Amino acid sequence: MHPTLFKIKMPEFLSGIFGDYFTVHSYGFFIVLGAISGVTYLTIKTRKKYGLSFETINNFFLLILIAAFVGGKVFLFFENPSHYIDHPKGLIGGKGFVFYGSLLFAIPTMLLFFRKHKLPVLEMLDVMAIVTCIVHVFGRIGCFMAGCCYGIEWHGPLSVIFRDDECLAPLNTPLHPTQLYSVSLILTILIVLLIIQRRQAFKGQLFLSYLMLYAIGRSVVEIFRGDVSRGYVIDNFLSHSQFISLLVVVVAGYFYWKFYQKNRNSIQ
Structure with a gap:
């Protein structure tokens, strides 16, 4: 819709360093909001209960963001290794992530x-389920x-029709x-x-x-996804995300x- 949220013209003494405009991109803006x-x-739910300092909470969130960034890029690479070996610059920057990669790297972290x-x-993971929904909606x-x-x-x-030349979707x-199907899915899960x-x-x-509900919902949303460059495990039948969703449901269902x-048994 609007990849660039707004631009501010830079003063002349800064334009040579930072360019003519300071640009705020919509994707990054909403990620920051999330x-x-x-x-x-996270602070409201844990600071008093577990005695965590603001510094500890901020460090924790920074680690999660780093793990999510690395995981998202690693899974992006394995969706099309030959492409990214030939075009490694495609992995650099904020464009292009695989959510499951981010999630599966964030969990062990x-x-x-x-x-x-x-x-x-387990109590902290329950808190993080809510946090993940909040961040993911904005994302x-x-x-x-x-x-x-x-x-x-x-x-x-x-x-919907995308008309901005900066959009990644077909114009x-x-x-x-x-994207809005996913927003509705995540908000429903949050409720x-x-x-x-x-x-x-x-x-x-x-x-x-959260893991099971998102995996099931994501598998359905995948049916309507058009960015086929993500690849398939079984051509035109089972995408990488659907395959991972199946594994997530099985593992999470077992532990549930x-x-x-x-x-x-403990109650009895």
Whole structure:
């Protein structure tokens, strides 16, 4: 829609260093909003309860962002290795991420941090499930503004047309608004998690529920995705993201059942 949010003309004495304009890109802007919102929620939920300082919380979030960036780029590379070997510059910069790569790199980073600081792992993962939803919603809005993660051609009532030359989506073509489908999916998951939180059966339930709900929803959204350069495990049938989603559902479902049974047996 609007990849560039706004530009500010730089003073002459700075234009030679930073260019003629200071440009704020929509994707980066919404990522920053999401990060601020996520840190705020994390601070409210953990600072008093676990005695975490602002510095510790900020360091934790910085580590997560680094892990997410690296993971997103690693998975992007493996979606099309030959392309990125020939065009390594495509991996540099903010454009192009694989969310599952970010998530799967962030999880072990979180676990190591929680154990190092002697924090209750499952309780903290439940908090991070909410934080992830908050950050992810803003990220997908940024995707919509930038035109990435676009849908297949569709002439239905909810179709969107990208006309800005800076957009990553095909221009002047009605497309499924898959970015907004993802926003709706994540907001729905967030509401479900908040409902579960009121009657939580076991620690870790929110995090495992998030993983399964997102994986299932993502598999559905994938049907309407049009950026086929992401590649397939089975051509035109099972995308990389759908394959990873299947694995996530199986693993998260196993642990959900295991923790549920353990809690149930302890009550009896």
